[in-house]
Amino acid sequence: MMPYYKFDYFSFDFSLVVAFIIGIGFGFALERGGFGNARILAAQFYFYNMRVLKVMFTAIITAMLGLFYFSWIGWLDLSLIYLTDTYILPQIIGGLLLGIGFVIGGYCPGTSVVSASTGRYDGMMYLAGMFFGIFVFGEIFPLIESFYNSTPMGRITLPEFLGLSHGMIVFLVVLMALGAFAAAEWSEKVMTKKLGREKE
Amino acid sequence: MKCPVEKLSLNKRLALITLLLGIIALFIGNPNNKNTIKVNAKELALSTIKDQDKISVLQLAEWIIEGRSDFTLVDLRNEKLFNKYSIPSAVNIPVENLLDSDLMRNEKILLFGDDDITSAQAWFILKSANYKNVYILKGGLNEWKDKILYPKLSENATAEEKNNFEKVKQISLHFGGTPQIVSGTTTNVIQNVQTPSAPKIVQPPAGNLKNVPKKKREGC
Numbered sequence: 470m471m472p473y474y475k476f477d478y479f480s481f482d483f484s485l486v487v488a489f490i491i492g493i494g495f496g497f498a499l500e501r502g503g504f505g506n507a508r509i510l511a512a513q514f515y516f517y518n519m520r521v522l523k524v525m526f527t528a529i530i531t532a533m534l535g536l537f538y539f540s541w542i543g544w545l546d547l548s549l550i551y552l553t554d555t556y557i558l559p560q561i562i563g564g565l566l567l568g569i570g571f572v573i574g575g576y577c578p579g580t581s582v583v584s585a586s587t588g589r590y591d592g593m594m595y596l597a598g599m600f601f602g603i604f605v606f607g608e609i610f611p612l613i614e615s616f617y618n619s620t621p622m623g624r625i626t627l628p629e630f631l632g633l634s635h636g637m638i639v640f641l642v643v644l645m646a647l648g649a650f651a652a653a654e655w656s657e658k659v660m661t662k663k664l665g666r667e668k669e
Numbered sequence: 670m671k672c673p674v675e676k677l678s679l680n681k682r683l684a685l686i687t688l689l690l691g692i693i694a695l696f697i698g699n700p701n702n703k704n705t706i707k708v709n710a711k712e713l714a715l716s717t718i719k720d721q722d723k724i725s726v727l728q729l730a731e732w733i734i735e736g737r738s739d740f741t742l743v744d745l746r747n748e749k750l751f752n753k754y755s756i757p758s759a760v761n762i763p764v765e766n767l768l769d770s771d772l773m774r775n776e777k778i779l780l781f782g783d784d785d786i787t788s789a790q791a792w793f794i795l796k797s798a799n800y801k802n803v804y805i806l807k808g809g810l811n812e813w814k815d816k817i818l819y820p821k822l823s824e825n826a827t828a829e830e831k832n833n834f835e836k837v838k839q840i841s842l843h844f845g846g847t848p849q850i851v852s853g854t855t856t857n858v859i860q861n862v863q864t865p866s867a868p869k870i871v872q873p874p875a876g877n878l879k880n881v882p883k884k885k886r887e888g889c
Contacts, residue, residue, distance in 0.1 A: 475773070475774050530687055534691075538700075634698040635697075636697045637695060639695070640691045640692060644688075647687065
């Protein structure tokens with residue numbers, strides 16, 4: 470029964486090895502997806518290359534359907550999967566900051582590591598900036614701590630929050646993804662023509 | 670004639686499969702319900718008979734003195750009673766909060782209440798929720814008080830009983846208890862005097878016992 474670590478199939482030490490292997494695989498998949506290139510990532514925000522949206526949504530619905538059906542079959546105990554607590558207001562602000570950084574720098578934290586490890590200078594600079602940001606955050610943390618912990622909602626999931634069944638959420642997200650794929654294809658066609666540039 | 674699916678591109682076929690899975694999910698509803706649990710009744714019954722899941726108070730006292738930290742001692746009583754007195758290093762998790770607590774399914778959990786009843790019920794809840802290593806403190810806090818805090822030895826005890834009592838006495842004194850020797854109607858309270866024949870007990874500073882190792886953080 471999954472998750473294996475929670476059911477004690479392996480120790481904490483071995484879980485680090487597993488995490489390392491999964492991490493390598495994740496980085497490899499990101500790089501092969503083209504996520505090591507800031508131009509492709511930033512193109513997302515100008516709607517002429519929607520590869521990021523397509524890859525991310527594919528990953529999301531694959532993982533979602535996998536988790537849903539595994540737990541239905543009985544291979545997985547969903548209630549044991551770790552969830553971060555929700556602090557709605559600080560997380561909205563944090564999300565916006567991350568988005569701004571994403572547009573400016575062309576990377577999100579994970580892809581900047583991928584890019585840096587493939588030898589791109591912009592990725593390395595981004596990584597350095599990220600560590601500087603973490604340092605600044607740590608230094609000013611006492612000042613923003615009360616905001617950081619404000620509007621707590623606990624470990625809440627969409628089915629609980631909306632009062633819908635898991636299956637309904639799965640269905641809606643699938644519809645959303647398929648809609649997004651269609652919209653992405655369409656916007657790529659339109660924007661490429663409008664901007665007069667080739668697909669990268 | 671070709672089947673219409675064959676005309677579709679790979680992407681569209683995948684999209685079709687996804688859509689189908691999404692629609693089926695709609696009918697499945699909730700894949701697992703947290704409040705209904707599957708129980709392996711036979712396994713539970715067997716471990717109850719074998720008494721494997723019970724730890725004696727003496728055993729626990731030795732563990733605490735040795736400074737073992739590979740188990741979590743859980744006081745199931747309410748907060749008020751917990752604040753009044755509890756066994757050193759215990760954490761307070763009332764029964765109703767058990768499943769919402771931070772206890773990990775693979776850690777060793779030792780439960781106690783005033784007696785065996787609450788802890789037996791809590792044991793069943795945790796076991797059926799797939800917690801692997803759950804133990805009960807035999808006799809609960811009442812037995813802890815009888816055997817560790819206020820152990821008694823009757824005046825006309827056999828030599829063997831007296832011998833055993835020496836060890837218990839040391840343990841009791843470690844936990845700030847008052848061992849007593851009962852003779853007829855009078856009881857003699859033993860003060861903290863070291864007897865040469867007593868087994869040596871390595872005593873960690875009592876304050877250290879409260880330092881339960883911090884939970885490792887999960888997630889990114």
